[in-house]
Amino acid sequence: MAKNVLLRFVTVGKETPEKREADDRAHDFGEIYREFAAAKAAEQAGRCSQCGVPYCQTHCPLHNNIPDWLAMVAQGRLREAYEISQATNTFPEICGRICPQDRLCEGNCVIEQSGHGTVTIGAIEKYITDTAFAEGWVGAIAPAAERGESVGIIGAGPAGLAAAERLRRAGVQVTVYDRHDRAGGLLTYGIPGFKLEKPVVMQRIAQLAEGGVRFVQDCAIGRDIGFAELRARHDAVLIATGVYKARDVEVPGADLPGVVAALDYLTASNRKGFADAVPAFEDGTLDARGKRVVVIGGGDTAMDCVRTAVRQGAASVRCLYRRDRANMPGSQREVQNAEEEGVDFVWLTAPRGFSGRGRVEAVQVQRMRLAATDATGRGAPQVVEGADYEEPADLVIKALGFEPEDLPGLWEEPALPVTRWGTIKADFRTHATALPGVYAAGDIVRGASLVVWAIRDGREAADAMLAAFDGGARVAAE
């Protein structure tokens, strides 16, 4: 009888793939976690308790069939694991790398709750699809039959790409428009390589292009093509433009040279990873080398900035956040990684102003305390009067979050419905807006969110379009 390779969480301890030592990883933009070896992946997958109600699956936005693909990995049936995994997730190798698993699947794993340590779901998900690419199992998209309908997708981030993949598989003619020169959205130009190496993203874009998805890059809707014109070109349009208006700090000196926006900084760094010419990096504006860097913010973007500055060879890196560690929005895992790499977090602090002669030389820092819980469910920060101090700085990076651009104004389409926050109003399940044939998905609907939610939205919007093309009948796009 075959040895039982499952339910081994009592005898086998939790292990993650090897993490590179901080001294080694802090000098390059390679990912910090190494790949599981096959035997280790099988062993770790075998820790799954195969529980009757898998909370990991419930709490995965894509409802990935996690227990089944873990069972297949434990039994060495990797190709089947891949088939199950890719049936619900368009980009499993990306989610396996960058989902905040501690808040989603792994945080709700039953054996984690019972004190045995979660199954390392994300690492195994990544391992399955990395292996599938290496083994050549990830085939080209080949629709059984071509369809006559055409869809225009605005935005080549994860929401747009997930929709493109699903529509194309069903034979729809898909064109993706993006104002950047490369596809991928924040996967390409926002998230740094130490979390997500760029060839991982580029191989997916190549697969989509080979499968017949047409990419029109360097094309901003509203500037190069009007929104109305785009609607006239296609049977349906998906708005998947993300959110890009950076929130600002309104304090004296905020416009001094040397005070820069997080996404400008991260985009420049990612472009250097592609060996692009970036004048604002080459002239030092967006390069942290040798500088005393202060990052303002406590979210994942701030974490990516501090860790990028370390890798660029900053003299020192400090992160100012107005709440404390327990109340920060960013992932605790990323804070720990940053601390290991030498970042200094100064909790309960906020800038009162920036000063310098001709360019920033210091941040005037005010100390904060947390009062009663505010609307966000976290302690409300209050200034501690008389406790200000000055922090020397050569480069200040503002990472305070993002808001939607004014799409109805930019696109001269006042009928495009938006919420009071500027996000697009779309049906929760079909993602249809009030404009006929116009759908919306990802951050532009949710506000700044996660890749896995963008993928889910994109897939659902594609299904809704297919159903609409078929006169209401639901079409399976696989």
Ligand SMILES: Cc1cc2nc3c(=O)[nH]c(=O)nc-3n(C[C@H](O)[C@H](O)[C@H](O)COP(=O)(O)OP(=O)(O)OC[C@H]3O[C@@H](n4cnc5c(N)ncnc54)[C@H](O)[C@@H]3O)c2cc1C
């Ligand atoms: C620095 C940073 C780090 C992050 N880290 C993580 C992480 O670790 N894990 C995680 O899950 N999420 C992370 N996120 C969030 C995640 O990246 C987003 O939730 C996700 O990318 C949203 O996908 P999207 O497709 O809606 O939009 P985007 O990825 O923003 O893509 C939108 C695309 O639309 C294009 N576009 C916009 N307007 C136009 C126009 N008018 N015409 C043509 N094209 C247009 C843009 O150029 C862009 O390519 C991070 C975000 C940032 C900023």
Ligand code: SF4
């Ligand atoms: S997609 Fe994200 S939440 Fe879902 S199983 Fe994978 S890592 Fe977990």
